[in-house]
Amino acid sequence: MTIDASQTAFPSPRRRGASRKRRRLALFGLVGIVLAAATALVLTALDDTIVFFRTPSEIAQRGETPGTRLRLGGLVKAGSISHDGPDVRFTVTDNARDMPVTYSGLLPDLFREGQGVVSEGVLQDDGTFKADTVLAKHDENYMPKDVADRMKAQGLWKGDEAGGAK
Numbered sequence: 001m002t003i004d005a006s007q008t009a010f011p012s013p014r015r016r017g018a019s020r021k022r023r024r025l026a027l028f029g030l031v032g033i034v035l036a037a038a039t040a041l042v043l044t045a046l047d048d049t050i051v052f053f054r055t056p057s058e059i060a061q062r063g064e065t066p067g068t069r070l071r072l073g074g075l076v077k078a079g080s081i082s083h084d085g086p087d088v089r090f091t092v093t094d095n096a097r098d099m100p101v102t103y104s105g106l107l108p109d110l111f112r113e114g115q116g117v118v119s120e121g122v123l124q125d126d127g128t129f130k131a132d133t134v135l136a137k138h139d140e141n142y143m144p145k146d147v148a149d150r151m152k153a154q155g156l157w158k159g160d161e162a163g164g165a166k
Contacts, residue, residue: 110136
C-alpha cells in the first residue's frame with residue numbers, strides 16, 4: 001500500500017516554509033500599518049501644540065476660547081509697562097494687534113519696552129492674558145536670517161541702524 005503525499009494531513013516541508021514566510025510577512029505588514037496609524041494620530045494630536053508661540057493676531061484669528069493655555073509672543077509695546085507691587089501689566093503687540101498681559105513675579109533682566117517677549121499662561125474671559133512665565137528674547141542680532149529678512153521686508157528691522165547683524 002502506497003500513501004500519496006498530497007492526501008496526508010501534514011503539508012510538505014516546502015509548503016510549511018512558504019506559509020511561515022507568508023505569516024511573517026503579514027505580521028510585519030500589520031505592525032507597519034499599526035505604527036503608521038499611531039504616528040499619524042500622534043502628529044495630528046500635536047499639530048497645534050508644536051507651535052512655540054502665537055502672536056496676538058493669530059490668537060484673535062483662531063478665536064481662542066478663554067481658559068486656553070498657550071504661549072503668547074511679540075514685542076512689549078512702548079509705554080505699556082506698569083508695576084503694582086509684584087504685579088506687572090504690559091501689552092504685547094505684533095504691530096497689527098495688541099494683547100494686555102498681567103504677570104505676578106520677577107521679570108527677566110532683558111525685559112523692557114520694544115523687546116521681544118514670550119509669555120506662557122491662560123487667556124482670561126476679559127481678553128487679557130494672565131502669564132505665569134515670562135521669557136525675554138535676545139535682541140534681533142541673534143535672529144535666524146529668514147526671520148530677519150521678513151522683518152526687513154515689513155520695515156521692522158533695526159539691526160542696520162544700531163550696528164547689528166546685516
